[in-house]
Amino acid sequence: MNILMVGCGQMGGAMLKNWAGLEDMSFTVVDPAALHLPFGVRHETAADALADDMFDMLIVAVKPQMIETVMPAYGPHLIEDGCLVSIAAGYSLQGLEALFPGRAVVRVMPNLPALIGRSATGLFANDAATKEHRALVSHLMEAVGTAVWVPSEDQLDRLTAISGSGPGYVFQFIESFIEAAESLGFSHQDARKLVLQTMVGATEMAMSSDRAVGELRQSVTSKGGTTQAGLEQLRTDGTLDRLMVRTTSAAYGRARALR
Numbered sequence: 001m002n003i004l005m006v007g008c009g010q011m012g013g014a015m016l017k018n019w020a021g022l023e024d025m026s027f028t029v030v031d032p033a034a035l036h037l038p039f040g041v042r043h044e045t046a047a048d049a050l051a052d053d054m055f056d057m058l059i060v061a062v063k064p065q066m067i068e069t070v071m072p073a074y075g076p077h078l079i080e081d082g083c084l085v086s087i088a089a090g091y092s093l094q095g096l097e098a099l100f101p102g103r104a105v106v107r108v109m110p111n112l113p114a115l116i117g118r119s120a121t122g123l124f125a126n127d128a129a130t131k132e133h134r135a136l137v138s139h140l141m142e143a144v145g146t147a148v149w150v151p152s153e154d155q156l157d158r159l160t161a162i163s164g165s166g167p168g169y170v171f172q173f174i175e176s177f178i179e180a181a182e183s184l185g186f187s188h189q190d191a192r193k194l195v196l197q198t199m200v201g202a203t204e205m206a207m208s209s210d211r212a213v214g215e216l217r218q219s220v221t222s223k224g225g226t227t228q229a230g231l232e233q234l235r236t237d238g239t240l241d242r243l244m245v246r247t248t249s250a251a252y253g254r255a256r257a258l259r
Helices: 010-019 064-077 093-099 112-116 131-142 153-164 166-183 188-208 213-219 226-234 236-258
Strands: 002-006 026-030 042-044 055-060 078-086 104-109 119-125 145-149
Touching: 002 010, 002 064, 010 026, 010 112, 055 064, 064 078, 064 093, 078 131, 093 104, 104 131, 104 153, 112 119, 119 131, 119 153, 131 145, 153 166, 153 236, 166 188, 188 213, 226 236
Parallel strands: 002 026, 002 055, 026 042, 055 078, 078 104, 119 145
Antiparallel strands: 104 119
């Protein structure tokens, strides 16, 4: 399986590091500025260096504003029944189909933890994509974390508001949590250590348990105890729930506007 990646920035490079060791796959990257590529990955700086080479998959990893000027040169290098995969955020399926008419196209929405192989990735394909195309893309994306197929491009926008933008929400909560710990007298170093381990431990516990998250919350909340006192502030009048709805709705609206 020969795969061509056009562009290799932070996200594309992170994915490539996880893909480079996959069996029966060879990767070529075209990017004038790519550095420190994994061993065995072929590197070219321009499309004309590919000569007559053909590929089973073409991965669009350039910035969205560059797609219309850069990507047409690579269409002839995709085999007839090959698959186009785009990790370019905000560039619509319709736009990709216009550039590559009749082709199987898959839009991919990873998130920042792809940098450490822990991405939550959304996938959406057009009607030309076969079961084999979907299986191959799933295989690649599961190598960098968890992959979820969605039934529409609008649902991909909704997913963007959850997992795509989600790391930013989590980092903001962590930042505020650390500041709260510091207000109780902890040094920044100790506050960071305590908060991050608490977040990791609680998340891994939720992931490894079949119990509902609400049930886990209740299990650590003794009546009249410290956790209840703190939660009463977080949950006052449903403020936190409404804030998260507003947060994700705003991100969803922006995702739709960008497409």
